[in-house]
Amino acid sequence: MPNPSLIRDLSRVVGRKLVLHEPEDLLVYEYDATIERGLPEAVVVPDSADQVAEVVRIARRHNAPVTARGAGTGLSGGAIPCDGGIVIVTSRMNRILEVDADNRIAIVEPGVINQDITDAVSGHGLYYAPDPSSQKVCTIGGNVAENAGGPHCLRYGTTTNHVLGLEIVTPDGDLVWLGGKTVDPPGYDLTGLVVGSEGTICIVTKVIVRLMDCPQSTVTLLAIFDEVDQASHAVSAIIGQGIIPAALEMMDRNTMRAVEEAVQAGYPPDAGAVLLIEVDGLEEETREQADSVRAVCEELGSRELRIGFSAEDRERLWAGRKGALGALGRLAPSYYILDGVVPRSKLPAVLRGVYEACDTFGFQVANVFHAGDGNLHPNIMFDERVPGATQRVLDLGEVIMRLCVEAGGTITGEHGVGYEKRNYMSWIFSEDDLDVMASIKLAFGATDLFNPGKVFPSSKGCGEVSSRMKAAIAKVGPDAYV
C-alpha cells in the first residue's frame, strides 16, 4: 500500500493536488509508448528544480525509487516505474528560461516540448536540430535521457551533439551544474555521460541547448523504387558520392500502403520502396547535391522522382513520412516498433533478413526508418488480443535485433535500452564493459534509486517480483491488468 507518510511528505513539497496516489490516477502513468507496464505508488508534478531535489531527498528517506517522466512517448519503457515508487512528471517545468540568439544557445526546463524550442527561436533564424518523430509532444528532458535522434540527425547529430550543459539532481538530492554555456569545460565531460543515461543516474532539471542557423535553402527529393533492394543500394551510393544529406529516409511497400490510405501521398500501389532525401545549405549547394542525388537514384533504377523546392511542396513530400507511424494503425490493431542500427553497407542484406524473419513468424512488417544512418525501425503488425501474440512479437523482435548485432550493428540507435532491451546488452558488451558502466552508477551513488530495472541486464521482470508492486496491484485490483 502506498505509504501515507510518503504521500504526506510529498504533498508538503508540491501541494496535495500535485501528488497523485489514487488507483485511477496512477493507471495513467503505468505505461509509455512500449508494451511493458508498471504502476507507481505516487506521481508528483513539481514546478522547480528545488522541488525535484526535495522529492528526491524524500524518496531516499522512504527508500522509494524515482522514475522521471516527460511526455511518455519513449519507445523503450524508459518512463515506466518498473519497481513502483515515485514518478516525477516534468510537465509543469516547461519554461524556456533564456534565449541567447547571438551565442546560439537556450536554457530550458526539462518539460519543454522539443518543437517549442524551435518555435521560440525561429524569429532569430535559428532552430533546435534534433527532431524525433514525436517532436510536437515529446520533452527535452526525455530527449536528453534517451539521447533522442530523428530524421535530420544524419547530418546534424543526435541530442548529445546539441547539449552543452545540464543542471541535475544527484541521488543525494543536491542540485549540481554539469558543463555550461561555453565549450570544453575543464574536467570530465559529465554532460556527455548523462545524456543518454536514461534517467538512471540523476534527474535533469535544466538543459543548455545549442541552436543552429536555419539553412538558406532546402530541397526535398522523393525517389520511388520497384524494389527495397534498389532503394537500399541507393542509400549507400548517395553517401558514397560524398553527399551527406540532412535526412535520408526509407519507407517500404507496407508503410506506403498504410500512408496512402491515410494521407493520399500519391505513392504508386505497386512500388517497393521510397526514399525521402533532403539536402540543405546554400542554394548553389542544394542544387548541386540534388542533381547528384537524382542521377544516383535514376542510375539505380528509380522509376519516378519528385522534387520539392518550396516549403509547401516539401511539406507534401514529407507528409507521408511524418504520418507514417500514425497510419500504421490502419494495418493492424497494434504494432511493435523496433530500433536497430547496422553499417549502411549492410542495409540490403539485413533488410532481406528482417522480411524473412517476419515471414517465418507469420507477421506483417512495415519498415519506415532513417536509412542514411543505417537506423532500422521495423514495425511489426499484430493484434495483442490474440493469445500469445505479444510474446511471439517480442521473440521476433529479438531475432531481428540479433540480425543487427551480427551485421556489426547495435541494439538501439535512438530509442534507448530501457527495460525492453536490457537483456540484449550482453550481446554487444562483455561483463567487463558492463562492469565499467555499472561503476558510473556507483560513482553517482545512484544504485537503484533512479529508474531501477533499466539499461543493465537482469532476470527480474518489470513489476514482477517487487513486494512494493504487489501491494500496488492489490490496490487497483487484478482487472487493471487484463
Add this chain to the structure above:
Amino acid sequence: MVKQASLLSQLQAIVGADGVRRDDELSNFAVDGLTPQAAVAPSSYEQVAEVLRYAHTEGLAVIPRGGGTHMHIGNVPGRYDIGLSLLRLDQVVEHEPADLTVTCQAGITLDRLQRHLGQHGQLVPLDPAWGEETTIGGILAANASGPSRHAYGAPRDFTIGLKVVTADGRITKAGGRVVKNVAGYDLCKLYIGSLGTLGVIVEAGFKLAPTPKVERTVIATFDTPGQACAFAADLQHRRLSLRAVQLLNATAASAVGLAQQGLCALVLDLAGTPQAVERSRREIGELAQDAAADLRDEENAAMAWQSRMRPGSAEEPYLLCKAATLPTHLPALIESLETVAGPPHILALPTVGVLYASWPRLEDAEAAIGRLRTAVTALDGSLVLERCPLDIKPRLDVFGDPPPSFDLMRRVKEQFDPKGVLSPGRQVGRL
C-alpha cells in the same frame, strides 16, 4: 616500491625485449620534468592490459602517450613510474568506405590516418596541429581540436566507439562501429579529454566526412578583434560554406606575416561544392567591401595553419593558455588578455568561442596568471594553462578552481582508478 631491475625484467616478460625502451631513451618520456623508471611500447592490446595489471598490482603509476605532442597539458603528475607508448599500435583496423566510418588503433598518427582515408575521398574531421606526430589516442585523451571544429564539431561529436584498457588491465569497449548508438552509458564522452586518467585508449572509431570537392582560403584584415568577430558572426549566420574561421590578433598576425602591423587577420577556409564555394567567396568579398576590410586569397592554406598554431615555432612559448567563453565575449576577452600581461599571440576560433593565447616571455608569471584568471572569470569563461613554466607549474592547478561538479568527477576517478595508477594528479583538482 619496486626496484628498477625487477621492474624491467617484469616488463620485458610482458612486452618482450624490443618493447622495453632503453635507459637513454627514458628522457623522451619525461612529463613536466619527471622521468619514469621504465618505458614500454606494447605491440598488442593484451600487452597493454598486462602492463596495467602488473602496475595495478604493484601500485605503480603509468602515463600513456602517443606522439607526445600534447603531454604539456595537465597538472604535474603526482607519481610516474612507467611510460606507456602506444606508438606500436598504429594500424587501421577497419575502413569500409561505403559506411563512412573508420576504426583505427590509438597509436596511428593523424596524418597517416588521413592519407589512408584520403585515397577514398574521405577524412576524419580532426585537424589539431602537429598532424605528422600527433596520434589519434593522444588527440582524444587531450580533447584536441583544430580550426575545422567550426564545421565538424569537437572529437566528442564524431567519435563512435573506443576500446579502452582499464586501470586494472581489462580490455573494454564503449560505443560501437555504427554512426548512431545509444546502447548503454556513453563512456566515449568520459574518456575523451580525460588525459589518460580513466583508462588507456587503444582503439577508436569515427564518423568520417567526405573530402570537400573544392577548398580555398581567404584572409580579411581588420583594425580590431571586435570588427573581425562581428564579421565572422555574420558569415556564420549566412551559413556560407566555411570549414574554419580563425582570428589572429595583431601580434600573431604580423608574426606570421598575415597582416600589416597593427591589424588583426581573419582566416577563412572555404570548403564544399564548387558553386557553393564560389558563391561564398563572392559574398565574403561583398561583405568585406561593406565592412571596409582588406581581403585577399591565400594560396597554401594547410601550411599557413601549421605555422599559425606555433607562432615562433623555433622555441616553445613560455606560457600557452586555452580560454573558452561565449562567442560574443571574445573581443572583450582578447582585449583584456592583451592588457593584463605582456603582448600575447592570440589565435581564436570566434564562431566556437575558444582562443589560444601564448606569451614568448612573461615578467612575474604567477601574478600575471592570477590576472588572466580574473579576466576570464569576469567573462564567465574557463582558462587552462596548457604550457606553463616548470618552476611555477607544481604550485598551480592548471585548470583553475575545480568546477561545481568536481565531487562527481572525483567519485568517477575513484571508481575507474581506485589505486591512482593512471596519470595520477594530471586532471583538474589533481585527479
